[in-house]
Amino acid sequence: MLIESFSSIASAQSGSPSLVLPAGEEALWENVSESYDEVYREPTEAVPVSKLLMPWEASRAVALALPLGELQEDRALDALFKDSLAALLPRVEVIAFHHRLDRRILGSFWAELEADARIAPFLGRLSLESSEAFSIWMRDFGPQFAVGEDQSLVLLDASVGDPGASRGLLFDVKTTEDPIQQHFRMVEELSNLRGLEGSDRIPSLLAGNLEAKWGVATALSRPPLFLQGGDFLPVSSSGALVSESTLRANGGVSQRFRALVREYYGVDTIVFLENLPGKTIEHLDFIVHPIQENVVLLADPPEGIASTRAYHRYLKRELQSRFARNESSVRKAFPGVKIVKVPMPPPALDSDEEVRRELFLNALQAFIGQERIAMRFDPASALENWEAFEINPRIEARLKEVTGISNWRMEIDQIRVIETYLGDSFENLLAKHVEPQVNYRSYVNSLYVKNPEGEEVVLIPRFRGRDGSEQAMFEALETKVAAAYRSACPKAEQIWIDCTVLTDFMGMIHCYTLAIPDPSTFAKEL
Template identity: 30%
Template sequence: ANEWEAQQALILSISFSEALEDLENIRNLASILNVAHNYLDIYVFGDQEEYKQYAQFLSLISQHPNFESIMENTRFIDSRRLLRWTRDFGPIFGFGIEGQLATIDPVYRDMMKPLEEKALHAEEPLSPLRDLFNLHGDAMPSEVAALMQTEFNLPIDIARPPVSMDGGDFISDGQGNVFISRQTLIRNGGNRSELESIFKNYFGAKQLHILEALPGRTVPHLDMIVKFLDQETIVLPEFQAPAGKAINAYYTDLNRQARQAIDHNERYLRKLFPKHKFLKVPMPPILVKSREEIVAEARQKFVQAYALEKALVDADTINRLNDTQLIELERQVLRAVKQEMPSADFDSTAAFDAVLRHYGQLPLDAYIDHYSEPATRYRSYINSVFLHAKDGKQAFLVPRFTSSDSQESALLSKWEAEVEKAYTSAWPKANIHWINCDSMVSDFGFLHCATVTVPLLERN
């Protein structure tokens, strides 16, 4: 089924306990529901055995001014303990030979977790609960199919191809061309001809195409950088260079690799589809801390290490300190350091660097040269979702990113105008709804990753 065709419903998933850990998650979901309920029915899958968290969640979203209207078109389906990345483990919808609706259910596995455990030489599994979420997510397509069958009294086939793939790395043009990233090819053993056979048999593919995903410690999904708006219109990113020089060689290389991957895909697609319409939209630079923020992080790490070594605080307590308590701990550490270094100062970069050198720590310049963040924070306007109601109403839900820096904020506003122009050039009647996705930047995904649309169905 093509994402731009008329749709019946929007599917999301939620872990109520996870959502309550950060209220931004709830605000984000409420924003999606507030827009989408005007176009489609909405099904939100979540484990209602978490009844206390479910009640608390509903109490919070009930404060939304459109709560009653939202709930008229929204059903919370008692399901399993699921993460919010519905696209990756949810069903891929298609149609069988006789035109009946079918759900395709590839094998879903969290490939990042075993890599983390190996890199950290972890003897115990990292977050066993995450394994549980992944297993439950892998079973979600059968629950969706069962719901659709009871809702519409229609037979729905479930096909389970022998392929391991996240839904965010599957793109189809509706004409038999299927696109996946090189990482999915590797994940399935690297045998392209064997993989092509699977996609032909299960997905109706005429040709399988391998593209490049974004580099770095991120989720390598093509839906961050490639989007078909119809059978002959493709949206691609125009990767923006950082405002100044990258902070070190690592980020210089990341920017270079990202540009190479994006350029490679564009060359390939333009050669493959010379008559297609290509729309370019800005892609903001990789988000990385400023030099000042990195220095502040180094200071906090030094304060915590010193406090633990001198038994000013124990390991259990230090992880529970709030901002006010951390500031007081920093003052306490500075007083102790001044007994050995009367000239010690944490406010001046040069003075703090002298403190680091005095205690045999990595100098600030070297710390910054070695610096890297645990997540490569991409921002993408292409990871949007298109809503196409049965009455013909259309809308794009597009990620919005903000910045406290006035210069970047002005750029983001300028880029939004360009993005809106691109989307409405393909679908002039579509409304553009911006959803703040700042809280999702470190989580490797945005609106397309968190949703699945159900093609239009007729009740039997």
């Protein structure tokens, strides 16, 4: 349980105080947590299924998670979700979950939808549901769907939380030296973990919603697995692709994993594929997408990755070799499948200027420590807010005095500070630089939907370039991407959704959407 985990981690650190709860409150928390887990999270016996439903079969609805508060603050994110609604609502129903604490925002959001000529005529197809949804990534915490042996619609609800990753996050926080920063990071991570638990309830809410609204029998089946939607990709009702990271999250025992997938999902063939290299998105749906019966989209290794830095050369090599091994594994396991290659744009790697800024701020931190200046300085926060960042006048004066610089915003002066306090030339530091996070972009991470009337549509990510050269690259790639999708889904209308705002969040269209099957052809009515 979360409270117990936090207490044990805090007490395990030398000199760190344990979390002390008032008398009786710990028992109350334990009772509440046990009841919550029993209702929403504990594994169930497997519900017998006759068939795992495929993403290219008819869908009646698409589920989204709308972060209403963030949409008010970030107009680019708001535009992305409204563009998605405008593309989906003329064709299918949309079930949109929002966080219950955002309910006071519903009025203004609904008014904006009523004023949008693309959306207003179809608002009867939109259902807004209160939830504990903490994240926009519906694919992660949403269920897989299957037909039960009794013709019920079965929602397969694996847990989304990786205990190893959660434990690692909390331990990382406890190693932070600054006690104030440690406190705020711990509060943030505990909030994230609570939000993850809230998001994990979505399949339960969805099952009740579908049974009440559609009048079909539903069943929840919770396997004892940690599984995220973008890492379990059915190729057929008896075979699926699963990521190496998912196997790792489940203890690395493939025999146990295969047995549980066979028992709960009815899938006999599991093929484990490699993830993207670097600290980045680990989900397979960024590079692989079984989009039609016997058709699989595979990302082509990106071109245009510069070779001037060692880490970039490593990424380039790993992308080429991992993609080649993945393709070989798919062809070997599913020899009758048509593979369609889709170009992948290069990742959004740090420019020389961005690296120089990061190095300068690290050097400034070293200067502050060397001068024994009593202040807390966070280079990461300063880098994130670079345009508004200012150096304390007293510190700036001392920096000029010690280094002889005239204006720290000038490139030449930043390099002087870097080389003085980081102990190497800027050229060497640049050549050895490693991005703290690799932001990949993907055209494969799309959504294909066929509605009950047989109309097909595919929503494809679009990206805006940071400059004219990058924009020209994207436009050239889009021509090839469109041709690949015509080959894979010749009857589907192509709709492009600007996903530039999601680049830093390492997710695209397939990640924030979940198609819900049309149960009219198989499910028994209540």
